[in-house]
Each structure stands twice: as structure tokens, then as C-alpha cells.
Amino acid sequence: MEIRSRFSRYLLPLFVTLIYLMVYAPILVLILFSFNKNPLSYEWHGFTFHWYRDLFKSVEVFDALKNSIIISFSSVFLTISMGLLYVFYGATTLLNRYIVFFYGSLIMPEIVLAVILLSLFSFFSVPLGITTIIVGHTLIGLGYVVPMIRARYEEIDYRLIEASLDLGATQNQTFFKIVIPLLYPAIISSALLVFIVSFDDFLISFFCSGAATLTLPMYIFSVIRSGATPEVNALSTILLVVSSLVIFILTFLKSEDSGILR
Amino acid sequence: MILFSLRTVLVRMSILFVWLSFIFLFLFSPRITKVFRTEKSIKIFTFPTLLDADYITAFERETGIKLYISYYENNDELLAKLRRTQGGGYDIVMPSDYAVELLIKEGLLKKIDTSKLHFFNSIDSQFLSLYFDPGNIYSIPYMWEFYTIGINTTFFKGNMPDFSWGLIFDKKMINYRVGMVNNAREAVLIAAYYLFGSIDNLTNNKIKQIKKLLIEQKKWVEAYTDLRSDYLLLSGSCPVAVGMSGEIWRASRFEKKIDFLIPQEGSFIVLDNIVLPKKRSNKEDLVYAFINYLYRPEVQAYHANALSLFPVIEDISLSDYFLNTKKKIKKIKKLEFFKNVLSEKQLHNIWITLKAN
Amino acid sequence: MKNSRLKKEFIKERQFFLASPAILWQILFLYIPLLFLIGISFFRSFEYFSIKHVTLDNYKVLLTLSYAKIIGRSFLLAFFNAIFCFILSYPVAYFLALRVRRFKHILLFFLALPFWTNFIVQVYAWFFILDYHGLLNSFFLKMGIISQPLHILNTPIAIYIVMLFCYLPFMVMPIYTSLSKLDTFTLEASFDLGATPWQTFSNITFPLSLSGVQTGFFLVFIPSFGEFVIPTLLGGGKLMFIGSMISYFFLETRSVFLGAAFTCLSGLFLIASALFILWLFKKLFR
Numbered sequence: 074m075e076i077r078s079r080f081s082r083y084l085l086p087l088f089v090t091l092i093y094l095m096v097y098a099p100i101l102v103l104i105l106f107s108f109n110k111n112p113l114s115y116e117w118h119g120f121t122f123h124w125y126r127d128l129f130k131s132v133e134v135f136d137a138l139k140n141s142i143i144i145s146f147s148s149v150f151l152t153i154s155m156g157l158l159y160v161f162y163g164a165t166t167l168l169n170r171y172i173v174f175f176y177g178s179l180i181m182p183e184i185v186l187a188v189i190l191l192s193l194f195s196f197f198s199v200p201l202g203i204t205t206i207i208v209g210h211t212l213i214g215l216g217y218v219v220p221m222i223r224a225r226y227e228e229i230d231y232r233l234i235e236a237s238l239d240l241g242a243t244q245n246q247t248f249f250k251i252v253i254p255l256l257y258p259a260i261i262s263s264a265l266l267v268f269i270v271s272f273d274d275f276l277i278s279f280f281c282s283g284a285a286t287l288t289l290p291m292y293i294f295s296v297i298r299s300g301a302t303p304e305v306n307a308l309s310t311i312l313l314v315v316s317s318l319v320i321f322i323l324t325f326l327k328s329e330d331s332g333i334l335r
Numbered sequence: 336m337i338l339f340s341l342r343t344v345l346v347r348m349s350i351l352f353v354w355l356s357f358i359f360l361f362l363f364s365p366r367i368t369k370v371f372r373t374e375k376s377i378k379i380f381t382f383p384t385l386l387d388a389d390y391i392t393a394f395e396r397e398t399g400i401k402l403y404i405s406y407y408e409n410n411d412e413l414l415a416k417l418r419r420t421q422g423g424g425y426d427i428v429m430p431s432d433y434a435v436e437l438l439i440k441e442g443l444l445k446k447i448d449t450s451k452l453h454f455f456n457s458i459d460s461q462f463l464s465l466y467f468d469p470g471n472i473y474s475i476p477y478m479w480e481f482y483t484i485g486i487n488t489t490f491f492k493g494n495m496p497d498f499s500w501g502l503i504f505d506k507k508m509i510n511y512r513v514g515m516v517n518n519a520r521e522a523v524l525i526a527a528y529y530l531f532g533s534i535d536n537l538t539n540n541k542i543k544q545i546k547k548l549l550i551e552q553k554k555w556v557e558a559y560t561d562l563r564s565d566y567l568l569l570s571g572s573c574p575v576a577v578g579m580s581g582e583i584w585r586a587s588r589f590e591k592k593i594d595f596l597i598p599q600e601g602s603f604i605v606l607d608n609i610v611l612p613k614k615r616s617n618k619e620d621l622v623y624a625f626i627n628y629l630y631r632p633e634v635q636a637y638h639a640n641a642l643s644l645f646p647v648i649e650d651i652s653l654s655d656y657f658l659n660t661k662k663k664i665k666k667i668k669k670l671e672f673f674k675n676v677l678s679e680k681q682l683h684n685i686w687i688t689l690k691a692n
Numbered sequence: 693m694k695n696s697r698l699k700k701e702f703i704k705e706r707q708f709f710l711a712s713p714a715i716l717w718q719i720l721f722l723y724i725p726l727l728f729l730i731g732i733s734f735f736r737s738f739e740y741f742s743i744k745h746v747t748l749d750n751y752k753v754l755l756t757l758s759y760a761k762i763i764g765r766s767f768l769l770a771f772f773n774a775i776f777c778f779i780l781s782y783p784v785a786y787f788l789a790l791r792v793r794r795f796k797h798i799l800l801f802f803l804a805l806p807f808w809t810n811f812i813v814q815v816y817a818w819f820f821i822l823d824y825h826g827l828l829n830s831f832f833l834k835m836g837i838i839s840q841p842l843h844i845l846n847t848p849i850a851i852y853i854v855m856l857f858c859y860l861p862f863m864v865m866p867i868y869t870s871l872s873k874l875d876t877f878t879l880e881a882s883f884d885l886g887a888t889p890w891q892t893f894s895n896i897t898f899p900l901s902l903s904g905v906q907t908g909f910f911l912v913f914i915p916s917f918g919e920f921v922i923p924t925l926l927g928g929g930k931l932m933f934i935g936s937m938i939s940y941f942f943l944e945t946r947s948v949f950l951g952a953a954f955t956c957l958s959g960l961f962l963i964a965s966a967l968f969i970l971w972l973f974k975k976l977f978r
Contacts, residue, residue: 089784089788093802099820100809103816103817106820133388158710158714159714162706162710163707166708168712168715171715174718174722177723182962184918184934188942189722189729193721193724195419195948196728199362204361204364204365208721211717212718215717273811287405293813293816294921295383295406298408298562299406299408299563300383309816312809312813313810316808316810320804321801324804347705350705351716354713411944517929557928558930559928559930687758687759687932688758690930
């Protein structure tokens with residue numbers, strides 16, 4: 074039997090509710106004001122959809138969006154393929170010991186990563202742009218993906234892999250037909266994670282973009298600095314809705330995943 | 336420690352070499368694909384309030400040349416980017432006068448062939464051959480703005496203060512917050528102007544005084560901003576803000592109680608130009624086509640009126656704003672350029688001390 | 693015989709071939725550039741990237757009061773941000789882990805959600821609350837708590853508030869994870885043996901959640917140390933932090949080597965403070 078003091082019965086839930094409210098208040102106001110007729114100040118003038126219409130007409134937004142999507146998908150592809158190959162094929166070699174190398178990008182503040190990449194690229198005169206941003210995002214992505222997939226890989230009953238090899242499958246066949254299907258939930262959730270990290274990333278894109286490459290977060294940042302209209306609110310609202318859907322899928326998969334292993 | 340056989344080492348080295356070359360190819364692919372790119376396009380690097388991106392899509396429709404526009408926040412960012420890429424990356428850049436001087440000095444610009452420009456003769460001659468590019472070899476002037484102080488008249492309740500830089504610097508007058516420019520060069524030169532009436536001959540002693548004034552001013556600065564002075568005024572955060580004429584005019588158009596004044600001691604003018612960064616390019620025709628388009632009377636008139644910029648071309652139909660403002664300008668003593676009188680190192684030192692404290 | 697040995701070797705090398713790109717990527721784009729940055733911080737030259745000579749000059753320039761203030765300010769921001777996050781997060785994590793049965797997943801989902809939305813969007817959203825005519829001021833004015841709108845935006849207070857709420861999920865998650873691993877039988881046993889709720893908490897619950905607290909602390913402290921976006925957008929350009937200073941060096945000046953030196957110096961300071969905090973944890977809680 075638990076003794077619930079007055080504290081935890083009333084004060085605690087109240088406190089937690091307050092926190093949730095304060096976390097969500099700005100976002101709700103942001104969404105609300107995306108319908109605000111007033112373009113310049115933060116006072117409510119009337120309801121309108123025309124910022125959304127302006128958004129769809131804007132060429133810059135679509136360019137930025139296109140860049141963001143290309144970069145995110147490429148980063149996910151590179152990260153997942155390299156990560157999977159490393160975890161499986163590196164499992165029995167020396168490379169296994171070097172997994173510590175992947176923790177580096179998690180330990181450092183992102184601005185340091187951005188700056189060292191910029192220095193490297195400038196020194197070797199690498200043309201800055203989409204490719205360099207992809208490199209940066211893949212770097213960060215590997216730091217998330219490799220530990221996650223490794224953790225899930227270690228949980229797989231090794232006897233399954235042994236059995237497959239004993240029964241005559243080559244290493245490749247085992248990889249494609251056994252290991253990957255077993256790792257599906259981990260692959261998908263880490264892919265989604267990398268996608269979101271890459272899509273939302275600002276610092277690396279800001280430093281490593283060259284001429285005329287804008288990603289969506291960079292666009293929003295520059296608009297905020299130079300005078301934002303509610304068009305940015307409209308864009309933000311759409312991004313919020315899309316991210317929520319993605320996270321919902323992720324959470325759903327995660328709960329299903331832990332159900333499978335039980 | 337496991338010792339590998341020589342063969343293993345060699346094999347592994349070559350494997351790593353293979354991967355490295357893939358990565359190398361990936362990183363340098365833009366250079367290679369550029370050769371194959373057949374799309375007609377030009378990349379423009381400009382300040383946010385100089386071009387109306389939606390309006391000039393008419394150019395794309397007319398000629399089929401796609402425009403990629405990106406923006407810089409201030410001229411320091413522009414200089415850093417162009418230095419880093421050694422002039423490559425953009426086809427057209429639109430810096431301010433003092434930036435052009437530095438770019439020319441560092442050899443980052445290509446000569447402009449004024450014979451290809453149909454409008455060159457209709458440029459007002461007082462904007463040609465200025466201090467930063469005598470002879471207009473590397474640049475052509477585009478539009479200009481001047482610095483003003485925007486004020487919220489309701490705050491002053493009819494007691495309109497003197498039109499002077501003291502509004503932002505004189506601590507005896509100030510019991511409110513101000514918006515200040517977020518640019519080392521501009522802030523320092525404005526302070527110099529207020530203290531000494533001129534930006535020439537800034538000795539170390541004078542620089543010390545400027546530093547002291549700026550640090551003192553920080554106490555009543557609401558925010559340092561390049562482009563948001565209109566927002567500062569409109570949101571009521573501060574009744575006084577320094578900004579460029581275009582922004583403040585837009586604010587006053589939106590809200591009647593905002594007015595702008597030109598300090599009686601004089602103010603600063605910023606002339607924006609079109610320059611071509613130095614790089615091998617086969618897009619010359621496209622670039623000149625765009626420049627000619629930009630200087631068409633109707634395009635100039637649109638930009639001038641929509642963005643409240645002063646054109647350098649004569650005979651453009653302008654709105655009342657310009658006529659009224661021109662009257663105001665005639666009353667002031669002089670308009671100065673933000674010349675490069677201090678080295679970057681000196682500016683950097685002042686700015687760091689200011690921002691760190 | 694020879695065939696199968698060759699085949700084994702081939703398989704081994706093929707493994708290396710397939711597994712090496714990941715490690716190569718990390719080394720090439722993380723560790724080598726890091727060493728490169730440390731290296732160039734010792735160069736002093738006036739041409740962009742052409743080397744004149746090796747010197748400690750850059751560091752000498754940086755050891756002045758202004759730069760020390762910037763680094764110190766960033767440290768205080770990171771440290772206090774972590775502490776404030778902790779104060780607000782622990783009750784939330786405790787509530788979610790030990791007090792909620794049915795809606796746990798939904799509440800967790802809603803807590804994780806802002807973390808996944810675009811960071812810049814989140815920061816921008818706070819403008820509407822903290823502005824002169826924003827929600828907070830309008831609310832307080834209507835309630836009659838204040839007579840003049842509070843001046844929050846463009847002050848350090850705005851920076852602290854927004855950092856707090858943006859980093860909250862980073863602190864809640866690890867604490868929640870370690871609390872949810874707690875065996876409720878242990879707690880029940882404690883009550884049965886006569887401990888008051890507070891005693892149970894301070895002697896059992898809290899110490900067992902310490903690893904989560906430590907993880908959360910670092911998850912907040914380290915990124916906050918180099919934070920760039922929030923101080924830039926909300927500080928009104930009045931204060932320089934390490935993030936904005938590094939950005940200024942690399943994007944707006946041509947003193948790249950000085951910037952490299954500054955980054956290295958800040959990095960050293962970060963490592964030192966991280967070690968200090970680890971020591972603090974050991975001292976206070978073990």
C-alpha cells in the first residue's frame with residue numbers, strides 16, 4: 074500500500090500540468106497567430122488564410138524544402154546503410170572495438186562539429202553546398218544510429234545467426250534474409266530519428282552551406298532575423314503537424330517493437 | 336597487439352583508399368556536375384531589402400533564366416563568404432559601398448563591361464566614380480538609402496525632441512530605450528560623427544572615447560539589429576530606433592504615429608551596388624541580361640516605391656514619399672559614406688569589448 | 693585446403709571492406725578535422741589559410757577579460773540552465789514514472805513532441821509569449837498584477853526562460869527512464885518498515901535515480917554551453933556567448949585562426965567544467 078501525502082496527490086499533478094502548459098503555450102499561440110491578419114506586430118487583428126496561400130506561392134520556401142528533403146533522405150540512406158554494414162559485418166572483426174569512435178559526435182556541442190567541418194572543407198577547397206551538408210548530417214546520424222542498431226543487434230539471439238550459417242547460408246544471405254528483418258523496428262525508428270535530426274538541423278547547415286543553398290531551418294532563421302511575417306507561422310504550423318505525425322508513427326512502432334520482444 | 340601480415344595491411348590500405356576516393360568523388364561532385372548542367376540560371380547574393388523576389392520572377396518567365404537568390408545579413412558576412420569561396424559561387428553580388436572597396440582591394444571582382452549596359456547613360460552622375468570605385472570599373476550603383484532615427488511620436492507627446500544624434504547618445508536626454516545598429520563599422524562611425532562631427536582622423540584617443548560612448552550607450556539599448564528596427568518601433572518596445580530609411584518609412588506607413596527624422600548634424604548614406612565576383616563563367620550573357628532587366632524604368636520604379644529605396648536612375652516616377660523625403664534631406668548638412676577609416680582589427684576589438692560586457 | 697583458406701581470408705577482408713566506411717567517416721569528418729582545428733589554432737597569418745608561422749599568439753590575444761567574460765557567461769548559462777531544468781524536470785519525471793498508470797504513453801508522447809519539432813520554430817514561438825505585447829504581458833496586465841508591460845524580450849531572462857523550456861525534455865527523459873526501472877516493491881518495503889514518504893524519497897528513490905539525473909544534467913549542460921540560436925535570437929544582439937562568438941569569428945571576420953584558438957579554448961573549458969561537475973556529483977551523492 075502506498076502512502077500518498079497531500080503533496081503528491083494535489084500539488085504534484087498541478088505542477089506537472091503547469092509545466093506541460095508552459096511547454097505548449099508558445100506553440101499553440103504560434104499556430105493561432107498563423108491565422109492573424111496583422112502582418113507586423115503581435116496583436117490579433119482578424120482571421121485569415123492568406124499567409125498559407127502566400128506560402129504555397131513562395132518559390133524560396135519550395136527551394137528550401139526541396140533541399141531539406143534531398144539532404145535528409147540522403148543522410149538517412151547513407152547513415153542506415155553504413156551503420157547496418159558496420160554493425161553486422163564488423164561484429165566479428167577488430168572494427169568492433171572501435172565503436173567508441175561513434176560516441177564522439179554526441180559528446181561535442183554541435184557548433185564545434187559545424188566549425189571543424191567548415192575548416193576542413195575550406196582548407197581543401199571542397200565546394201560547399203548540399204553535399205557538404207549531407208556529410209555533416211550523416212556524421213551526426215551515425216552517432217545515433219550505430220549505438221541504437223548495435224544495442225538491438227546484441228539482443229538478437231545469436232543462435233539464430235549461427236543456425237543460418239550452419240544451414241549453409243552465406244554471410245550475405247544471412248545478413249539480408251535474417252538479420253535485417255529482425256532489426257526492422259530498430260532500423261525504422263533510427264531512420265526516422267536521423268531524418269528528423271537532419272531535417273531540423275540548423276547549425277551544420279548554416280555553417281556548411283555554400284552559395285545559394287538554403288535548408289528550411291536556415292530559411293526560417295533568416296526570415297526571423299530580417300522581419301518575419303505570419304507566413305513563417307504558417308510554415309511552422311505545417312512543420313509541427315508533419316513532425317507530430319512522424320513522432321506518432323515512431324512511438325507506435327516503439328511500443329509495438331517492445332511487444333514483439335516480450 | 337595483433338600483428339597483421341604485410342598482405343593484410345596492403346589489402347586493407349587499398350580498401351580504405353577505395354572508400355576515400357568514393358568520398359572524394361562525392362565531395363567534389365558539384366564541380367563535375369557543373370560542367371554538365373544545362374539549366375540557364377544565375378545565383379544572386381543580396382541584402383534582404385534590395386530585391387523583391389516575387390516580382391522578379393517575371394524575369395524568369397520572360398527569359399527562361401532561373402534565379403537563385405540568397406541573402407546576407409550584413410556586409411561582414413558577405414565579405415567573409417566571398418573571401419572564403421574566393422569569389423566563386425555567385426554570379427551577381429550586391430554589396431554596399433564600403434564592402435566594394437574591400438572587395439576590389441582583394442581582387443575578388445571582375446570588371447564590368449559598361450558598354451553592355453543599355454541604361455548606363457541614364458545613371459545620375461553624382462553616383463558615379465565615387466571613392467570606392469573611381470571610374471566604375473568593377474561596380475555599378477543600384478540604389479541608396481540613408482540612416483535615420485525613427486521615433487514613436489506618442490511617446491514624446493508633442494514635445495518633439497531635437498533632431499539630433501543626441502537622441503540615442505545623450506544620457507541627459509534619454510530616459511527610454513533605443514534600437515541601435517548591429518554592425519561594428521556603422522555603430523562606430525555614427526558614434527564618431529556624434530562626438531567629433533567627422534569620421535576622418537580617428538586617433539587612438541578618439542577611438543577610446545568612441546568605445547566609452549558605445550559601452551555607456553549599451554545600458555539603454557533595447558536591441559542591436561540590422562533589419563528589425565521597424566519591428567522595434569511598431570511593437571512599442573522602444574520609442575527610438577536607428578535604422579535605414581526604407582525600413583523606418585515602411586513602419587511609418589503602417590503606423591501613423593511613427594515618424595522619422597534626419598539628424599541635423601548630418602547622416603550616413605549607404606549606396607548598394609552590383610558587382611560581379613571573379614570566376615570563370617560562361618554565364619556572362621545571362622548576367623548582363625538580368626542587370627539590364629533590373630534597370631528597366633518600370634522595375635526600378637517598382638522596387639523604389641515598394642522597398643522605399645532611392646534609385647540612381649533619373650526620370651523614374653516616384654511616390655510622394657520620395658518628394659517629401661527629398662525636401663527633408665535638403666535641410667540637413669551632409670550625407671557621409673561609411674568609409675573604411677578603421678582597420679578590421681580595430682573594429683573587431685571595439686565590438687568584442689562592447690558585446691562581451 | 694588452400695582454397696578454403698583463401699576463401700576465409702576473402703571473407704575476412706570483405707567484412708573489413710563493408711564495415712570500414714562507417715569508421716572511416718567518423719575519423720575523416722570528426723577526429724581529423726578536430727586535430728586540424730587544434731593545429732591551426734597555433735598559426736598566425738593574415739592571409740586566409742596561408743600559413744606564416746607557428747605561434748601561441750592567438751591564445752595570448754584571447755586571454756583577456758572580454759573573452760573570459762564570454763566563456764564565463766556561457767558556463768553560467770549552461771550550469772544554471774541544467775539546474776533549473778533539473779528542478780522542473782524531476783517532479784515531472786517522478787510523476788510520469790511512479791504516479792501515472794493509464795495515460796503514461798500519451799503523456800510521454802506529448803512531452804517528447806516539442807523536442808522533435810523544429811528547434812527554431814520553438815524558439816520563434818516564444819517571441820509571441822515574451823514580447824512587449826505578447827501573451828505573458830497581456831495576461832499579467834489584464835490580471836492587474838503589473839501596470840507596465842514587463843521588459844523580458846532582449847534580456848538574459850528571456851534567454852534563460854526559453855533555454856529552460858527547450859531543454860526540458862532532455863532532462864526529463866533520462867530521469868524518467870531510470871525512475872521507471874525502479875522496483876516498486878523496494879519502495880513498498882520501505883513504507884512497510886516505517887519510513888515516511890520523505891525518507892523513502894531521499895534515501896531510496898533519489899539515490900537510485902542518480903544515474904539518470906547525471907545523464908540528464910550532461911545532456912543539458914554540454915549543448916547549452918555552445919548554444920547559438922537562442923542567445924542570438926532572444927538576446928537582442930547585446931550579449932555574446934560562446935556560440936555566437938564562434939559564429940562571429942568564422943562567418944563575419946577573417947580571423948579564422950583566432951576563431952580556431954577560441955574554439956579550442958572553449959573546448960578545454962568545457963572538458964574542465966564537465967570533469968568538475970562529475971567530481972561534484974561524486975562528492976555530493978556518494
